[in-house]
Amino acid sequence: MKSITPDWIDKPLGELTQTHWELLCDGCGKCCMTKLQDEETDKIHYTNVACELFDSDSCRCTDYANRTSKIPDCISLxxxxxxxxxxxxxxxxxxxxxxxxxxxxxxxxxxxxxHSTHEAGCSVKNRTISVEDAVPLEHHLVEWG
Ligand code: SF4
Ligand code: SF4
Structure with a gap:
C-alpha cells in the first residue's frame, strides 16, 4: 500500500520549498491568539482572544495574503x-x-x-473570543493542549 506521508516531511525547515512550508502548518490557529509576556520571566502566555482577522468558525485568517500589511504584529515565520x-x-x-x-x-x-487537527481537539476552532469581549486580557489566559 502507498504511504500518504510526503517524502519531504522530515527535511530541515531550511530545505523546504515555499509550497511545502505552507503545507506544514497544521491549521491549529493558536498562533493567531493574543499572547502576553510575563515581565519577570519572559514566559509567553496564550489567551483565547483572537486576532481581528481570525475567523473562529473556519479557524483561518480571513485575509492571509494581506495579513502583515493589515496586522503589523502578524509574523511571517x-x-x-x-x-x-x-x-x-x-x-x-x-x-x-x-x-x-x-x-x-x-x-x-x-x-x-x-480537518484532523480540529477533530483531535488540537485547534482553537470555535473556542475563541473577540478582543472587545476580553477585558481584562489577563482573565483569558488559556493552556492550549
Ligand atoms: S501555531 Fe500557527 S503556524 Fe503553527 S501550526 Fe498552528 S496555525 Fe500553523
Ligand atoms: S493576521 Fe491572520 S495570520 Fe496573522 S495573526 Fe491575524 S488571523 Fe493570524
Missing part, C-alpha cells in the same frame, strides 16, 4: 529568524520541526485529512 520559534505553541509543526521533533499523529500531512 522564517528560518532566518530562529528566535521567533520559541513563542510558538509547543504543538506547532514549525516549532516541532525546528526542534527536530516528529509531528503529532493528528497532523493533516500524516492523516491525509485537512
Amino acid at each position: 522564517s528560518i532566518k529568524r530562529p528566535h521567533e520559534f520559541a513563542w510558538l505553541p509547543t504543538t506547532c509543526a514549525y516549532r516541532l520541526r525546528f526542534e527536530s521533533k516528529s509531528l503529532p499523529n493528528w497532523h493533516p500531512l500524516l492523516t491525509g485529512d485537512l
Whole structure:
C-alpha cells in the first residue's frame, strides 16, 4: 500500500520549498491568539482572544495574503529568524520541526485529512473570543493542549 506521508516531511525547515512550508502548518490557529509576556520571566502566555482577522468558525485568517500589511504584529515565520520559534505553541509543526521533533499523529500531512487537527481537539476552532469581549486580557489566559 502507498504511504500518504510526503517524502519531504522530515527535511530541515531550511530545505523546504515555499509550497511545502505552507503545507506544514497544521491549521491549529493558536498562533493567531493574543499572547502576553510575563515581565519577570519572559514566559509567553496564550489567551483565547483572537486576532481581528481570525475567523473562529473556519479557524483561518480571513485575509492571509494581506495579513502583515493589515496586522503589523502578524509574523511571517522564517528560518532566518530562529528566535521567533520559541513563542510558538509547543504543538506547532514549525516549532516541532525546528526542534527536530516528529509531528503529532493528528497532523493533516500524516492523516491525509485537512480537518484532523480540529477533530483531535488540537485547534482553537470555535473556542475563541473577540478582543472587545476580553477585558481584562489577563482573565483569558488559556493552556492550549
Ligand atoms: S501555531 Fe503553527 S501550526 Fe498552528 S496555525 Fe500557527 S503556524 Fe500553523
Ligand atoms: S493576521 Fe491572520 S495570520 Fe496573522 S495573526 Fe491575524 S488571523 Fe493570524
